[in-house]
Structure formats: C-alpha cells, structure tokens
Amino acid sequence: MGFSNKEQGQYEEALLPRARDIDALVRAEHHDPFAILGPHGDGAGGQFIRAYLPDALSVQVVAKESGEELGHLELTQTPGLFVGHFDRAQPYLLRTRWAGGEQIAEDPYSFGPLLGEMDLYLFAEGNHRDLSSCLGAQLMTVDGVDGVRFAVWAPNARRVSVVGDFNVWDGRRHPMRLRHPTGVWELFIPRLQAGEAYKYEILGKDGILPLKADPMALATSLPPDTASKVASPLKIDWQDQEWMQSRGERQRPTAPLSIYELHAGSWQCELDDLGEVARQYTWPELAERLIPYVKELGFTHIELMPIMEHPFGGSWGYQLLSQFATSARYGTGDEFAAFVNACHQADIGVILDWVPAHFPTDTHGLAQFDGTALYEYGNPQEGFHQDWDTLIYNLGRTEVHGYMLASALHWLKHFHVDGLRVDAVASMLYRDYSRKAGEWVPNRHGGRENLEAIDFLRHLNDVVALEAPGALVIAEESTAWPGVSQSTQQGGLGFAYKWNMGWMHDSLHYIQQDPVYRAHHHNELSFGLVYAWSERFILPISHDEVVHGKHSLIDKMPGDRWQKFANLRAYLSFMWAHPGKKLLFMGCEFGQWREWNHDQQLDWYLLQYSEHKGVQKLVSDLNRLYREEPALYEQDDVPQGFQWLIGDDAINSVYAWLRWSKDGRPVLVVANFTPVPRESYRIGVPFAGRWTELMNSDSATYAGSNYGNSGGAYTEEAPSHGQALSLVLNLPPLAVLMLRPEG
Structure with a gap:
C-alpha cells in the first residue's frame, strides 16, 4: 500500500504519540497513560497498538481467539516504546520477550474503565459500606480474563503505578487510570494471581514518594517486609449460624459478659530446647489450645489486642497501618475467619481491638500518602499526636470517614466478629487532648470538642446497629464525657459499653494499700457506685495495668506471699460481684508474677503451684457463678x-x-x-x-x-x-x- 508524503506523515503522526506525551511517559509523569497506550481506532476499521515495556526485547501481537500471529510491534527511537498498525481491530494478546524468558498476556491498556459509578459515588460520599470489596487489589474476571483490579485513592497525585515482582518494581510499566472527580486510580492487570506482592509508586507534586503499601490491602507480607499482597476472597465454610442468630440475645445488656483479653502473639508460643520463644502460634494452633482453655475458665468472650497488620511488634498492634488485613504474623485471613468460626461453635464471642484514632508515621504507610496530608490533618496541632508520635485521622474528610467506617464493617461482616473495642476514644473526642494552651486548634465554635470525630463515632454506632445487628461497639474512654453509652437518638455517642476507668483506678489504688491504711481509703471501693448507673460499664483489668513498671496484678498486692494471693482472690471476687461487665487480661487469671512481655509467652509453669492453680480455679468458679446467678448480671x-x-x-x-x-x-x-x-x-x-x-x-x-x-x-x-x-x-x-x- 503506497502513501503520499502527506499520507505518510499523517500515518506516522497517528502511530506515534506527540513528543511531549512520549517524554512524559518515559519520565513516568503522564497523568493519562490510556490516552497513549493500548489499542486506538484508526477511523477505518483498523487499530494502532502501543505498548511501553522498558527492557523488552520484542513484542508480538497474537489474535486472542485463534492464537494466530498478527504481526509485531516496532521498537521506536524511544527505548521501550513499541508501536504497530493493524488493518482490523480485534481482541489480542501481547507476546513479550524479555532477557529472562517470554510472557504472553492481554494488554492492561485494552480494558475500559472498571469501577462502577455508584461505587465511586458512595466512596466520595464517605458511605461505601463494602469498600474492602471495591478498592485495593481485587481478584476478578473482566471480559472473560482472570486478573487483578487495583484501585487506590490518591487525588493529589500526578501519576500512580502498581509495582511488584511481576514488573520488577518498575513504575513505568503499569501506570494507572485516574477516575475523575473522585481521585481514585485504577488498573486491571491480566493473569495476576493471589499471593503477588505489590505496592504503589506515587508521583506527588514534589516528586516520587517512597513506595506505598495499599491502604485497602487484604493481606500483607510478613514484617519487617512492608509489601501488600493480593488476597483471594475469603473461603470459609461458616458453621456458626446458631451463634449468629442468637448473638443479639447473648449480647444484650441484661446478659452476662465476661471477657478474656489477650495478645495473640504472647499467650502461648512454641519454645525451643532452651525454653525460649521459637515462633508464635498461628490461628489454627491457637484455636486448638486457646478455645478449650477459655471454655474451661468460663469466659463468654475473648478480646484480641489488634490483629490487623502493624509494622512494629512493640506497639502491640495499636500502631497499625492495615485497617483491612490480618497480621501475617499469625496466618492468613482465611485462618483467622476459621478461628472465629471455631470460637462461635464453642459458644465464645470474639471482640477485636480497633484503632480509628491514629496511625504511625512510617513512610510506606498513610502518612503524606499522595504527597499531601490525605488521611491525616494537615496542621500538626490537629494531626500529630505528641504522646505516641503518630498521626491523627482527619475524620472530617468524607473519604477518610468512609474508609474507617468500612474497616469496622469489614471485620464485623466478613469475619463475623461480635464486637469492636474502640481504642483511645478520649483522644478522639477532645482537640486539646494531652496538649497545652496554644498547642491545639479550636473547633468551628471555638470549643475543645472534636466535632468531626464525634459525628464519626455516632455514625459508626448507628451503621453497625443497622449492618451488624447484635454486635457490640465498646469505648475505651477515660473522661467524664456524658452519654457515651446512650443512644444517638438521645444525644449520646451510641456505644454499647464504656470501660470504667475510674473504677479501675480507684479499686487498684485501694487494694495496693497495706490493710492497716485501708480504713483511710474506704470510699475508694464504694465511690464507683455513685456513678455506676450513668453508663453501661465494663470493669477492665486490662494489659495497660500490668506493664511499664506498674507491676503484675498479684505483684501490686501488699503483704507476704499468703496475703498477696488472698488479696488477689478477694479483689477478683469483688470485681465479679460489682455491677458492670467483666474484662480480665491474660495471666491475671493465675497470678503471673512477671509483668506482661509481648516477646514471651505467659509463665504457664506457675500452674504447678497450688496458689496459682487456686486463683485459676477461683476465676473459673466466679465465671460459672456469674453466668448462673441473674442477680450478678441482669441489672x-x-x-x-x-x-x-x-x-x-x-x-x-x-x-x-x-x-x-x-x-x-x-x-x-x-x-x-x-x-x-x-x-x-x-x-x-x-x-x-x-x-x-x-x-x-x-x-x-x-x-x-x-x-x-x-x-x-x-x-x-x-x-x-x-x-x-x-x-x-x-x-x-x-x-x-x-x-x-x-x-
């Protein structure tokens, strides 16, 4: 086919993008790679195909239906940019030859927009109830092709790419499509499978950022690695229908609630020949050991310190970066779901600690995610938590509000979790929390209340009641904020329960006194009854009370060895007889002398001694009596x-x-x-x-x-x-x- 000079020029112009587009593509700065790459009609029934594959040796085009070789893409003067023209537009595959071998797959840039308009609308509105099935890495089939759809919110990015082992972590290979006006970037990569490690390479306004883990990741690499992983949809044969149907009745305020709080990584571990921790148990191993133990002790529920992925083990999970992924330390999401299922079959409820207050500053995480303060407040006086060196979620931003709402529902709905204990609520409610004068920003009325966080907590509790009936949302809240467990319709925050920190402080202060001086502290044990009916309370003896030099529960007790054990037994009995639901941290149930250490298992050897065995037996009997006597829980x-x-x-x-x-x-x-x-x-x-x-x-x-x-x-x-x-x-x-x- 002969071309005139003019026609030849037009043909080459259509075949090759404009120089500035090529330049932007090569520099990995092009904001709309789909405008250049993939198939583009020639206006006469044929198509131009362009692929940017740095370091590829050659690219051939193969008919998808027949496998017939249609031709090859020419390497242009720009290294890595391959182009070609074909007389007939049809579905195709790219056969790419690399120095290390050959790869054949569909062209990622041959697929149209993927996310539905309703998904994007609900996300932008902050009200997408199933975000974990929408954003992030989703295994799916598009036009009959299996692969992974990636989607990430980065509205201020100039370019976002998916990187991983599948593209040798090269951000030029898989730049994404921006979906206006939500700021969500998406890309379908054909033939990728579960288990692939990936991150996002983001070009911010000031240049390329450190590689970012996926905020919506459903699985992660094992720390200290920080990559996200493509996860398969949960595959769990739920056998807990009876529990789920009766849960609302079991968890009503007039029912017994006795919670065993534990840290999954240090309750019990596999030890080496020297008695040192060789490794942490996985969920199947914990199910085998923990469930019979909790059942024997008679607790109605367990509460797990955060099991979401977190970079630093020493944070105990409270500085987490993956609001949707179980920690790889203990196994897969499927294994955790099976653990919950097994708990339910044993009539044990599962409560998770959940942290919507703050997140760590690790560069691979949410901090300055797209080069701007996206998830956090921009002003450090609002967005930086001085106590913990963490960043504070900007819950006034609809997308962040919706992100955290979706996280709560993810655990409650997909994993059948029975409750969330919301960490550090006090720090969320007050803008001046732990700040001096001049170090905080007042709300729009000039007050100290964080109005956005209050709105979020109320919305959370209303949505949970609707979407996960019977589930508990519990506030760890240490101030005199009124109506924490009052319904939102009555102006309260809507929580099911509030931790009674006042009772905990007063009662522990009393029991630590030498009995000679207790007469002078008599009101410390009775004062809790002055306000006992102002909220629905849980009495917490939690992990916070047995670390950082505070001594273990038995080691707080005065007197000789006999008196210490007697004091401990009396204190636990007093707690079980006092109005309020119960929470006890692991190790306290048998009088562990040592403070809790997240790197070691509990001192189980102590149970060979009669005093320790006696405390354990007492806790078991207290729980049995508590469940048998309605007077101890009904009112x-x-x-x-x-x-x-x-x-x-x-x-x-x-x-x-x-x-x-x-x-x-x-x-x-x-x-x-x-x-x-x-x-x-x-x-x-x-x-x-x-x-x-x-x-x-x-x-x-x-x-x-x-x-x-x-x-x-x-x-x-x-x-x-x-x-x-x-x-x-x-x-x-x-x-x-x-x-x-x-x-």
Missing part, C-alpha cells in the same frame, strides 16, 4: 440491681451489699479487706431461712485458709442494717463471701 446498669447493706464500716474494712435479679432473687456479697478474721459479724438480710454460701474466696479449694461458715447460715430475728432479719457470719481474712437464700 448491671440500673440502681434496682444493687443495694448497700454496709458501706461505712471503714474501721473493719468490711463491705456488704445485695445484688438483685429482675424477679427479686438476691445474692448477698460480703467483703473483708483486712487479714483479721471477723467472727460473728452481723449483717441484715431481707429473707428468712438458710442462706447458702455460693462462694468463699478463702476456701481451701483456692489455696485459702478455709475459714468460713460451713456452707451457709440461718437468719435470726434481729434487725440490722435496715432489715428485719440478719445473719451472723464468720468473715474470712482478705476474702469475699457470696450467699443466696434457699427456696
């Missing part, structure tokens, strides 16, 4: 569930109260916090007859001195403490008794 958050009998006997450090069930059945609780046995101590009670001893924390069963009342006592017609009848009891030293009327 936790209403004053009708509690009645003081003795709150003012500071001289003897004795307390007594009644817990009431809804149908009027009481449990009597009597605590003696001195090492002095109290013989014939009179306590008023409402019902006549024999009162059976349900629990004596000084029992020989728990390695106590076995002082008590031979299993119960009969009432006398002697008025006391506002009651017409009374019991005369022997109060064991440093111990708690629980009794109930017979009949």
Whole structure:
C-alpha cells in the first residue's frame, strides 16, 4: 500500500504519540497513560497498538481467539516504546520477550474503565459500606480474563503505578487510570494471581514518594517486609449460624459478659530446647489450645489486642497501618475467619481491638500518602499526636470517614466478629487532648470538642446497629464525657459499653494499700457506685495495668506471699460481684508474677503451684457463678440491681451489699479487706431461712485458709442494717463471701 508524503506523515503522526506525551511517559509523569497506550481506532476499521515495556526485547501481537500471529510491534527511537498498525481491530494478546524468558498476556491498556459509578459515588460520599470489596487489589474476571483490579485513592497525585515482582518494581510499566472527580486510580492487570506482592509508586507534586503499601490491602507480607499482597476472597465454610442468630440475645445488656483479653502473639508460643520463644502460634494452633482453655475458665468472650497488620511488634498492634488485613504474623485471613468460626461453635464471642484514632508515621504507610496530608490533618496541632508520635485521622474528610467506617464493617461482616473495642476514644473526642494552651486548634465554635470525630463515632454506632445487628461497639474512654453509652437518638455517642476507668483506678489504688491504711481509703471501693448507673460499664483489668513498671496484678498486692494471693482472690471476687461487665487480661487469671512481655509467652509453669492453680480455679468458679446467678448480671446498669447493706464500716474494712435479679432473687456479697478474721459479724438480710454460701474466696479449694461458715447460715430475728432479719457470719481474712437464700 503506497502513501503520499502527506499520507505518510499523517500515518506516522497517528502511530506515534506527540513528543511531549512520549517524554512524559518515559519520565513516568503522564497523568493519562490510556490516552497513549493500548489499542486506538484508526477511523477505518483498523487499530494502532502501543505498548511501553522498558527492557523488552520484542513484542508480538497474537489474535486472542485463534492464537494466530498478527504481526509485531516496532521498537521506536524511544527505548521501550513499541508501536504497530493493524488493518482490523480485534481482541489480542501481547507476546513479550524479555532477557529472562517470554510472557504472553492481554494488554492492561485494552480494558475500559472498571469501577462502577455508584461505587465511586458512595466512596466520595464517605458511605461505601463494602469498600474492602471495591478498592485495593481485587481478584476478578473482566471480559472473560482472570486478573487483578487495583484501585487506590490518591487525588493529589500526578501519576500512580502498581509495582511488584511481576514488573520488577518498575513504575513505568503499569501506570494507572485516574477516575475523575473522585481521585481514585485504577488498573486491571491480566493473569495476576493471589499471593503477588505489590505496592504503589506515587508521583506527588514534589516528586516520587517512597513506595506505598495499599491502604485497602487484604493481606500483607510478613514484617519487617512492608509489601501488600493480593488476597483471594475469603473461603470459609461458616458453621456458626446458631451463634449468629442468637448473638443479639447473648449480647444484650441484661446478659452476662465476661471477657478474656489477650495478645495473640504472647499467650502461648512454641519454645525451643532452651525454653525460649521459637515462633508464635498461628490461628489454627491457637484455636486448638486457646478455645478449650477459655471454655474451661468460663469466659463468654475473648478480646484480641489488634490483629490487623502493624509494622512494629512493640506497639502491640495499636500502631497499625492495615485497617483491612490480618497480621501475617499469625496466618492468613482465611485462618483467622476459621478461628472465629471455631470460637462461635464453642459458644465464645470474639471482640477485636480497633484503632480509628491514629496511625504511625512510617513512610510506606498513610502518612503524606499522595504527597499531601490525605488521611491525616494537615496542621500538626490537629494531626500529630505528641504522646505516641503518630498521626491523627482527619475524620472530617468524607473519604477518610468512609474508609474507617468500612474497616469496622469489614471485620464485623466478613469475619463475623461480635464486637469492636474502640481504642483511645478520649483522644478522639477532645482537640486539646494531652496538649497545652496554644498547642491545639479550636473547633468551628471555638470549643475543645472534636466535632468531626464525634459525628464519626455516632455514625459508626448507628451503621453497625443497622449492618451488624447484635454486635457490640465498646469505648475505651477515660473522661467524664456524658452519654457515651446512650443512644444517638438521645444525644449520646451510641456505644454499647464504656470501660470504667475510674473504677479501675480507684479499686487498684485501694487494694495496693497495706490493710492497716485501708480504713483511710474506704470510699475508694464504694465511690464507683455513685456513678455506676450513668453508663453501661465494663470493669477492665486490662494489659495497660500490668506493664511499664506498674507491676503484675498479684505483684501490686501488699503483704507476704499468703496475703498477696488472698488479696488477689478477694479483689477478683469483688470485681465479679460489682455491677458492670467483666474484662480480665491474660495471666491475671493465675497470678503471673512477671509483668506482661509481648516477646514471651505467659509463665504457664506457675500452674504447678497450688496458689496459682487456686486463683485459676477461683476465676473459673466466679465465671460459672456469674453466668448462673441473674442477680450478678441482669441489672448491671440500673440502681434496682444493687443495694448497700454496709458501706461505712471503714474501721473493719468490711463491705456488704445485695445484688438483685429482675424477679427479686438476691445474692448477698460480703467483703473483708483486712487479714483479721471477723467472727460473728452481723449483717441484715431481707429473707428468712438458710442462706447458702455460693462462694468463699478463702476456701481451701483456692489455696485459702478455709475459714468460713460451713456452707451457709440461718437468719435470726434481729434487725440490722435496715432489715428485719440478719445473719451472723464468720468473715474470712482478705476474702469475699457470696450467699443466696434457699427456696
């Protein structure tokens, strides 16, 4: 076919992009690679095909249907840029020869826009409820071709590329398409499979940024590697339908809730011949060991410290960068889902610690993600957390608001998780949290409240109630903020529960006193009842109380060895008898002496000693009694569930109260916090007859001195403490008794 000079010029102009486009492509600065690369019609039924494949030796074009070789692309004067013209437009494959071998695949630039307009609209609105199935790396089939669709939000980037082993981490090879106006970049790479490591190379306004992990990654490489990984969709044969259907009833405020908090990496580990940690257990191994243990102890739930991927193990997971990926330290997402499934089959609920307050500054993470403050506030007085050297999510930005909302729903819906404990809520609520005057930015009304975070938390709780009925959202909140567990319709934040940090501080301060001085601190144990009905509370003895020089729970106790164990047993019994749901950190249930260390497993060898075994047995019995006696859980958050009998006997450090069930059945609780046995101590009670001893924390069963009342006592017609009848009891030293009327 002959061309005139003019026609030849037009042909070459159509075949080759403009010089400035070529230049931008070579410098990896072109904002719209689809305008140049891939197939483009010639206006006469044929097509131009262009491919930019730096370091390729040759490129041939093969008919997709027949496998017939259609021709080859010519290498232009620009190294790596191959072009060709074909008389008939048809689907094709590129057979590319490299120094290391040959590759045949569809052309990534032959696919049209991928993300639907509704997905993009909901994302921009901050209300996409299933973002983990939309953005990030999604295995999918497009036009009959298997591959991976990548999508990432980077609105201020000049160019974004996917890089990985599949393109030797060369950002020139797979630049992405920008979807206006959302700022989402996308690209479908044919024939990629699960397990591929990848990151994003982003050209910001000031140049190329350090390679970024995917904010929406569903899997990651094992730290210290920081790459994201293409994940297969979850494949789990859920067998927990009975649990999920009854969950709302099991987790209502009038049900027992007893939580065992643990760190997955240091509960139990595989040890080497020297007794040192050889490796952490994976989810299948933890399921085999942990579930029977928790079942035996009688806890209703476990709470896992963050299991999302985090760069630094010493943060215990609280400085995480992957809001959607389980940590590779413990196995795959499928294995974690199977772990949750196994917990549910054993009637154990699973609560995850979840961190929407802040994230670490690691350069491969969210910080300055597209060269600007995207996920964080731009002003350090709003966006930098001085206590933790972390960055604060800008929840006032709709996309960030939606990103965190989608993270919560991801765990609740895809993994059947039963609750989220929201970390550091106090730091979210106040703009001046841990800041001096002049170090913070007031809200639009001039106040200290973080209005965007408040809106987010309320929206979160409303959406969870709708999308994951029966799931719990729990606030770790340490201030006097009103209505944390009040519904949003009533002006509250809408949480199911709030951690009772005041009770924790007061009660621990009291129990650490030598009994000689406890008379002067008597109100510290009773003060919690002044505000006990203001919120729905969880009483937390958490990991924070047994680290950083605070001593383990038993090592906080005063006295000799015997007294330390007696104090511990009395304190745990007091906690289980006090209004409020329960949370206990691993190791506290058997009196570990050593502070918790995330690099070592618990000191299980201690269970060969009777005192440690006794504490463990006590916790098991407390949980059993707690679940069996509605008086101990039914009316936790209403004053009708509690009645003081003795709150003012500071001289003897004795307390007594009644817990009431809804149908009027009481449990009597009597605590003696001195090492002095109290013989014939009179306590008023409402019902006549024999009162059976349900629990004596000084029992020989728990390695106590076995002082008590031979299993119960009969009432006398002697008025006391506002009651017409009374019991005369022997109060064991440093111990708690629980009794109930017979009949």
